[in-house]
Every structure is written in C-alpha cells, then in structure tokens.
Amino acid sequence: MRIRILGSGAGGGFPQWNCNCANCRAVRAGAPGFLPRTQSSLAVSANGEDWLLLNASPDLREQIAAAPELSPRRDDPVRASPIKAVALTNGDVDHVAGLLNLREAQPFNIYAARRVIDALAANPIFSILQPQLVPRIELAMETPTSVSGASVDLGLSLRAFPVPGKIALYLEDRNAPNFGTSAGDTLGLEVIETATGASFFYVPGCAQVDAPLAARLRHAALVFFDGTLFEEEEMIRQGLMGKTGSRMGHINMSGEDGSLAAFTPLDVKRKIYVHINNSNPVLDEHSNAYATVQAAGWEVGEDGMEVIL
C-alpha cells in the first residue's frame, strides 16, 4: 500500500486564517523549523493508480494539485480521476467540506457512518454530488467493508470502529449529554490491503485511548493518530479559545492520560501524529515538545509525507 498524507493539520490548517499565535506568526514569516500544513486528509492506494481518500478536507483542491498521482493521466478520457472513493471518520467541517471540491459529475463512492451520511443528506448543498453518481455507503462497525468506486475494486477494505469522541460542532445539542454524541460520530478505521492482509490504523480524532482501543492497536504496524493538542489546556492558556481538548473531543499528547503515555506499552511499529492543531508546540521543530514526541518514537506528520506498507 502507498499512503500519502495530503494534510497533517487540524481544522483551520497551519497557519489558521484568523490566528496570530506564536506558531502561526512564525510559519507565516517562514521561520526555520515551521512547515505550513493543510487540513486533515490521507490518500491510500493498493495499486498506485486508484486512490481512496481518508476524509475530504476543505483544502482538497490544493492537496490534489500537490499530488500528481491524484490528477487524470495524460491518456485518460477527457473527464477522469484516480480518486475512486472517500471514507469519512466524522462529520466535521475539516473532514467533509472537501466533498464540495469533488463535484462536476464524476463517479466515486462515499463511505461513512449512518449518522454522517444523514448529516450530509440534511445539507442540500451536498446534493451537488448526485447520489446516482456518488453513492453513500454505510460503513458497518467491526465487519470489513470492501472499497470500490466508479466500477473499480480498490483492493482495500475498511474495518470501522467507534472511538471516544464528540459529534461535529455544527451538530452539537447543548442540552444533551456530551452534546448529543452517539457511537459512530467519531470513527477509527483499519485499512486492510486485500491481497496481503497488511493493515494500518487511521484515528484522526479521539478523546481517549480506552482499553478496547489500546487492545486493538497493540502490535500494529502503523498508526496515524490524533495529534491535535500537546496539552489539555493549551488553547485556553494561549488565549485562543475557552475550550479544553476534551471539550473538543481530542486527547492531548502529554501527561498521564495523554497519547504518548497510552501508546508506550502498545508496541506499535510506526506511529505518526496527524490532525495537528496550530496551537501545538510540536509544530516548532526546535521545541521541547517536538523532542519529547521524537524521543517517544513518534513522527510528526507533514503534508506530502509518503509511507509504503
């Protein structure tokens, strides 16, 4: 499998349009050790020709332009795309808005939880993707769903599983427990190559590494994991927003309950942080936080990074 990080940033990207924090100022100024990052998405291919997107970020048009393998080949028909399917892990703007870039009557399949499919259906703007050309296919939980699109079998399947998290911000019900979140509002995906059985995990949003998740990830070959925040209260401390990480449905990296500690006993071969928020000090390669995650065997995801599995 070829896996490409299209965007390693969280919602808003890096820099974020209205953010003037130290990180955003530094990356705008081109300071050494800071890389710009577009919003959260991966692309996967078993054959190097047909691609599955994991989430569709608002930056998708720019991400396609930066990845030549995602554009039509010179000898393709006049309308064509190597993108044959998109899987969604939740209904957040940073994961679904990019679907609007995939208009223009091109067939592909969308895979998502029932509640995310319903959220798309409740927004008529997404009907720009006509359902007869762009079927919405519900991901079963735990049972692998084989991935196809535009009459092509991608040689991949997806095992979806719920992880602790939160419903998309624009769907929050402030009068309901955990803002109306139900199981399936935040998914992890195991992406399995049909021919070899090789697999990796993609968990860009996750509020907690609970015992079932830890058991699932143990001995994994490769995990892309929620790297939103380094510390639970960093956005409050930096004066950016009055919300903790857990209020946003995101675990932090550091501390007793953080992902660094949670992964230590799990023997995961390769661990890459994605969905990294602009406030996170790991975005500065000269920071202590960056050194800490490196020392713990983690990589900090970058746009354009490729992994072969």
Added chain:
Amino acid sequence: MRIRILGSGAGGGFPQWNCNCANCRAVRAGAPGFLPRTQSSLAVSANGEDWLLLNASPDLREQIAAAPELSPRRDDPVRASPIKAVALTNGDVDHVAGLLNLREAQPFNIYAARRVIDALAANPIFSILQPQLVPRIELAMETPTSVSGASVDLGLSLRAFPVPGKIALYLEDRNAPNFGTSAGDTLGLEVIETATGASFFYVPGCAQVDAPLAARLRHAALVFFDGTLFEEEEMIRQGLMGKTGSRMGHINMSGEDGSLAAFTPLDVKRKIYVHINNSNPVLDEHSNAYATVQAAGWEVGEDGMEVIL
C-alpha cells in the same frame, strides 16, 4: 480603492480536478501561456487595512495565504482578521463554500440576497458561523447598502441589482420554469467608495447583457464580468458536459449575443474577465481567442492581479 483578484477561475478552477481537456493538460504540465487559476473571488479595500470579499470560493484558504494583506498583522491580537465582510452574488458552491473556511469564532458580516441567505440557513453546516458573530444582512436591490463588519465601517457601499441568470445547481427545480430561478438568484454589484463616490461593477455570473444592464454599465470606470465561456457550445464540443452556456446561466464572449459585442458600444474604461472556465480558449495566451479579447480592449483576469481605482 484597492481591488485584488483572489481567484479568476470558474467553478472547479484551472485545472479542474477531474478534467483532462487540452487546457487542463497544458496547465498541469506547466506549458507557457497557461496560468493556474483558483475559483471566483475578489477582495476590495478602501483603506488598505480592512477588506470586503466579493464571494467566498472553496479555495479561500489558499487565496488568503497568497495575499499577505488578508492575514493578521504581527501586532494584531491573538485572534484577528483584516477580512471584515463577505458579499455573495449567488448561492453557487464556487461562491459560498469558502464561508466554511471563515469559521473559528471570528466576527464578520455576510451580505447577500434573501434567497441566498435562506439557502445558507437551509444547510446546517453553515451554522458553524454563529449568527451572533456572523450576521447575515440582506442586500436591498438598487438602494446602496453600506458595508461594515466586526464593528468597523469599511468606507464602502454595495448597490445590488438582479441580472439575467440561473439559480444554483444544487437548488434547481427541474419541473419549474428556468429551474425555479427568481429575481435575485444572480446579482451584480456596484461597489462604491463612500469618500469619493468612485465605483466599479462586479458581475461574475450573467446570462445576457440586456438593455437595463447595458444602460447601467455605460461609461463605467471598471467592470469585472462573467468570462465563463468563449462559445455557447464549447463544453459540448470538447466532450466535457452536455450543457450550453445559457443552460448554465452564463453568456459567452464571442458571437452576436456575446459579451464582446454587447460591450462594444458601452464605453467602459477598463473591462476584466473573471470566472473563466477551464474550457475557455482565452486561458491559452497564444490562442486566437486571447488575441480577440485583447484587441477588443478586454483583460483576461489572473489570480493576484491588483487594480487601484
């Protein structure tokens, strides 16, 4: 006034993600005479500090990154933006999807026709822009609306007027005359500088230059105008789509009923085509079409082009 073309392309941009026409192949290959173009948007400022966007394209994050004046200044608060307002000329995806890039609790005003405001309200995803921070203000027709946002008066006003056109594709009613289009579904805007009375016109979508529009534009100092297609049937001829320009609500440049002919008697001082579709031969600077529009006194809009008025 400073006016900057953020994006000069039509819906899909140039190249378009799934298009393999001669133009798209050439621009992907970096052929001389072809410039990439993001989707349709302009930015305007009276004081060079506070900005009004005319339409919010799906490429807005990339467009902001390319225009330093649209990001917070170094001494701004930790959350800030020079973008104080957005005016929408219709509800098309290429003109409204960029609003989703302007989330993160930043105040600004949206100006649009009632029917476009209603279309946004019918899509809960746009509630990510909380109405108490991002008021939706209805544009009166013909009476100038003064523009403000985030408690700043921009020193600009907008005179909105309906032009011949078509309702947004995702709102089409195939059983109604002209797909359910009503007056106000496609607007032109006259942008007026309060201090001087200087003004220009922005008409990125227009099906026909009828007598009232011709009268309005006569002797204008500056017009940005719908440059979608060169010929009514070019998309059908190139095998891209089974729709004529008029079916899409866009006038063509050439021919008896085209914009080149319609503008000839109007004595417009400066005429710039925007919203240029990937199929349009004017995107090749070595084409006869490009020479034709230049000879008629038109400029072909480019991303990043600045005009001082």
